[in-house]
Structure formats: C-alpha cells, structure tokens
Amino acid sequence: MGQHTIKVPDVGEGIAEVELAEWTVAIGDLVREDQVLALVMTDKATVEIPSPSDGKVLWLGAAPGDKMAVGAPLIRLEVAGEGNTETTPEVSASETAPARSAKEPEMGEPHPPEPHPPEPLPPGRPVSTAPSPATAGAHLPRPEGEKPMASPSVRARAREAGVDLRRVAGSGPAGRITHEDLDRLAVAPDAAGPGAGYRRNTSVERIKVIGLRRRIADRMAQASARVAPITYVEEIDVTALEDLRKSLNAARRQDQARLTLLPFLMRAMVQAVARQPHLNAHYDDEAGMIEQSGGVHIGIAAQTDAGLMVPVVRHAEARDLWGCAAELNRVSEAAKAGSATRNELSGSTITITSLGALGGIMSTPIINVPEVAIVGVNKMAIRPVWDGNAFAPRKMMNLSSSFDHRVIDGWDAAVFVQKIKTLLETPALIFMEG
Missing domain, CATH: 2.40.50.100 (RNA polymerase II/Efflux pump adaptor protein, barrel-sandwich hybrid domain)
Structure with a gap:
C-alpha cells in the first residue's frame, strides 16, 4: 500500500x-x-x-x-x-464561486480539529416553590405581601439573574435567603408555575464566518473602505407601467416568461446608459483607469439560501423585453439552485437590487465594486398624488440609486435617474429606439 x-x-x-x-x-x-x-x-x-x-x-x-x-x-x-x-x-x-493558505503537516499527521467554543450557559429557569431534598427544613416562600429577607449582595445577585426572591424558599435564620439558596436554583428541576416571570437568556453562540458569507463580508468591507458613494432617491409614478405590464402578461404566449417590473427597468437602463456610457463601467482605482463597456451586462442581486449572489444578464442591449425576462428568470433560478456557472456570476457592468414588497420606501444600495452605479428598487404603494385639481390614487415607487462619487458627479447621477423616471412613467418610450 x-x-x-x-x-x-x-x-x-x-x-x-x-x-x-x-x-x-x-x-x-x-x-x-x-x-x-x-x-x-x-x-x-x-x-x-x-x-x-x-x-x-x-x-x-x-x-x-x-x-x-x-x-x-x-x-x-x-x-x-x-x-x-x-x-x-x-x-x-x-x-466553478470564495478563499487562507494551509501549511502541510508532517506525513500522517492529522489536521488539527476546529476549536469549539465553550458550551453556553443554560438560560434561566422558572423558580420552583416546592422544597427539594437539598432544602429540607428551609422556610417556604412567605405569605403574599411579606417582604423576603436577604442581604444586599443576595438581592443584587438575584436581580442580575432575573430571580424573584418572593418565590424563593430561604434556608437561613427566620427564612433569610442565602447565596446557597440561589446556588440550588441552578440545579433545581424545571417547574413552571404561575407568575414565574421572565428569565434572562445569557447564552452566547460563536459562528465562524466562512464560504459565501465571508466573501460577501469582504466585498462589503472593500466597497465601504474604497468607494465614496452618493445615493439619489426619486419617486416614480408606475401606474401606466403596471397597466401595460398586466396587459402584456394577459396576452403573452405560453413560451414567454411572465413580466415583472425588472425587465422594463432593464430596458430603461439600457437607454439611459446609451446617453451616459461612463455609468456602465468599472473603475480601477489602483491604475486610475475607467473601463467603459459597450455591452450592458446587468447584475441582479438575488437572495439565495447560501447568501447574496449577483447573477448577470449579459448584453441586455441586444435583448427585447421578453428576452430580458427570460434570461433574468434563467440566471436567477440557477443562482438559487446553486448551479450557476462562473460566467453567470461575473462580468456585470451595472447592477439592480430589489427586495420586492420588503423594499421599504428608500434604501442606500452598496455599489458592486468595481462598478460605479447600482439601481435600487423600493416597494410599490398606492399614494394620493395631486393632479392639479384633486388628489388621485396612483401607484408610486421609489428608486434609490448609488453612484461612485469619485468618478460620477451628482449631476450625472441625477440625469441618469431622471431619464429612467421618464421612461418608466411613459412606458411606450421604452419600445422606441434612441
């Protein structure tokens, strides 16, 4: 052998x-x-x-x-x-997705086991009012309203442990509660009784950050340390867009993907970056270079069981509305199933992040470095909007978008978002070239 x-x-x-x-x-x-x-x-x-x-x-x-x-x-x-x-x-x-070098032990030497944290202390238990064998002869809890007798140090210890001294049997002279009585509570059998009260949970669990979660942590730390972000929030009336989306879904073929808001946003972003191509780019701050991409490769932040992943819809500029929807579904499902390839999880030039109904009214998206722009979708809600004569119910949604202020000026960020706003509020323009 x-x-x-x-x-x-x-x-x-x-x-x-x-x-x-x-x-x-x-x-x-x-x-x-x-x-x-x-x-x-x-x-x-x-x-x-x-x-x-x-x-x-x-x-x-x-x-x-x-x-x-x-x-x-x-x-x-x-x-x-x-x-x-x-x-x-x-x-x-x-x-082929995250990386610490390991020194080889001597031949046959097993790898040292992962150190385990100490077992957490058990949470506090309801106090038993019945005397145990260890407290035979102790005074039973005093009548209702009678103040328990205990030294200041015992009272302080009981407060820290969340123990109600009125329900503790004292073994000291005249029923005085001692430290030994509190010690016995730790080994007394569970006995839930009425009025036991709340108990403190002093357990601590140590969880090692590994795999995708550590990779996410590293990327977030990199973005926080190196990027000077600016976030621009704009309110958008998507009433007409939602009407159009429902009509298109009702008339779609069986082989066509169901439309959500995201394919419309993707097509709007394609038109917006055509006028501002420097937003569809990577910034290499070490080399002092901006790498401006002709193709619009849109990353879609997706939550999976393993953590946050960003599958990529490549060449969105070459896909129509239905094509964007189909590719979005395909790469998102691959990411959630854990079958996405390296090519499907890399190479994005601009990113969309959306939490759907959990999106809140605004957010501060973190830029997916080395990209320079990210568009955040907040939740949709019906709000009263003044139409010049009266308030009318409209479907409103905020876009919270962040930009790398080192290379993108606030004016450019505003122009970009306003172009998207115009396209989404007048969705027929999305189907027009130029």
Whole structure:
C-alpha cells in the first residue's frame, strides 16, 4: 500500500488561493475514483474536487473556512500500489464561486480539529416553590405581601439573574435567603408555575464566518473602505407601467416568461446608459483607469439560501423585453439552485437590487465594486398624488440609486435617474429606439 496526496487545483483566471467550503468525506472513509472529496470556493463560484483513484482517506489538509494556496496539499489517500505521488485534479471552468493558505503537516499527521467554543450557559429557569431534598427544613416562600429577607449582595445577585426572591424558599435564620439558596436554583428541576416571570437568556453562540458569507463580508468591507458613494432617491409614478405590464402578461404566449417590473427597468437602463456610457463601467482605482463597456451586462442581486449572489444578464442591449425576462428568470433560478456557472456570476457592468414588497420606501444600495452605479428598487404603494385639481390614487415607487462619487458627479447621477423616471412613467418610450 502507498500514500497519494492530492493538491489544490489551479482553477484559472490567475486565482492564487481558494477557500475550503465543505468536506464530503472524513478520515477513514473509503472512496472511489471520481468521487467528490471536497468543495472549494473562488471569488466566483464553487468547484468540486474529485478523487483520481480508489483509496482510504488518511489526512485532511484544512478545515471548512480555511484558505489554501493553489498547489497546497489538500487530502491524502492510502492507495493500492506504490503511491507516494502528488497529483492535482483537473476541474472544469464551468464547475466553478470564495478563499487562507494551509501549511502541510508532517506525513500522517492529522489536521488539527476546529476549536469549539465553550458550551453556553443554560438560560434561566422558572423558580420552583416546592422544597427539594437539598432544602429540607428551609422556610417556604412567605405569605403574599411579606417582604423576603436577604442581604444586599443576595438581592443584587438575584436581580442580575432575573430571580424573584418572593418565590424563593430561604434556608437561613427566620427564612433569610442565602447565596446557597440561589446556588440550588441552578440545579433545581424545571417547574413552571404561575407568575414565574421572565428569565434572562445569557447564552452566547460563536459562528465562524466562512464560504459565501465571508466573501460577501469582504466585498462589503472593500466597497465601504474604497468607494465614496452618493445615493439619489426619486419617486416614480408606475401606474401606466403596471397597466401595460398586466396587459402584456394577459396576452403573452405560453413560451414567454411572465413580466415583472425588472425587465422594463432593464430596458430603461439600457437607454439611459446609451446617453451616459461612463455609468456602465468599472473603475480601477489602483491604475486610475475607467473601463467603459459597450455591452450592458446587468447584475441582479438575488437572495439565495447560501447568501447574496449577483447573477448577470449579459448584453441586455441586444435583448427585447421578453428576452430580458427570460434570461433574468434563467440566471436567477440557477443562482438559487446553486448551479450557476462562473460566467453567470461575473462580468456585470451595472447592477439592480430589489427586495420586492420588503423594499421599504428608500434604501442606500452598496455599489458592486468595481462598478460605479447600482439601481435600487423600493416597494410599490398606492399614494394620493395631486393632479392639479384633486388628489388621485396612483401607484408610486421609489428608486434609490448609488453612484461612485469619485468618478460620477451628482449631476450625472441625477440625469441618469431622471431619464429612467421618464421612461418608466411613459412606458411606450421604452419600445422606441434612441
């Protein structure tokens, strides 16, 4: 028998390290050739690491959440034959999403286990009024209205623990409550009684931030540290747009995707950035360069079980309303199902974020760096609007949009949002070229 070491593969695009997202095997497991051993994450997607041969797992090179350099030993197998070789499995670029380098232990040395936090203290319990064997002979709780006797330190301790001393049996002279009586409460059996009152929960849970959640945290910290944002909020009357959307949905073919507000917004953004192409761009602040894109690749912030992802509708400028809706549905579903490819989760040039009915009346969207603009959709509501003669009920919605003020002036941001407002309030213009 021999030993076979598998290294972290090179997943391309110049990526130097990955993050171990999950082990699918444990030490001692028997594995077969091509069986998935682990999942690692880049900044784009998740990669499966297959086994190159049959064998038995001897050693794991990292714990979930650890970052590992490309080429670092990942896992060691006991295999038939000479073994003692190191291989790097091949992965497909389409299999590929977040990344800490792990130093290889000595041959056969197991990876140190992840440290576990101490068990949290149990929450407070309702106080039992019945005497336990440990309190035999103690005075029972005093009659209603009688003040319990206890020293100031006992009273302070009881307040901190949320204990009602009126319901505690005292074992001291004349029924005085002592520290020992409070100590016994911690081991007394649960006994919920009327008037037990509220109890403090002093438990603390420590949760390691790993995988996609750590990647999101890193991106948010980067945006906060490097971008000087400006947020512009505008109110939009979408009454006519909603009427048109319902009419189009009622007449749509079965093979056409159902229209939401977002495809209309996407088409409006295509027209708006045609007049202001510098908003459809990336800003490389280290090089001092703006990379202005001809294609409009719209990222759609989508909430998934794993966390926030941004699937991309590529070349929205080349898609009509129905085409935008179909592609939006496809990439959003792929992201939620965890099957989105690296290409479907990268390359956006401008982003939309929307929480639908939970969108509130305004928000401050965080720019998806290195982009320079993001459009936030707030919830729709019927509001009274003055039409010049009287107040009339109208369907209103706010757009909260943020811009990188380092390269986008407030005037340009306002012009961009006002163009979108005009198109959404007069939706027939969305179907006109220019």
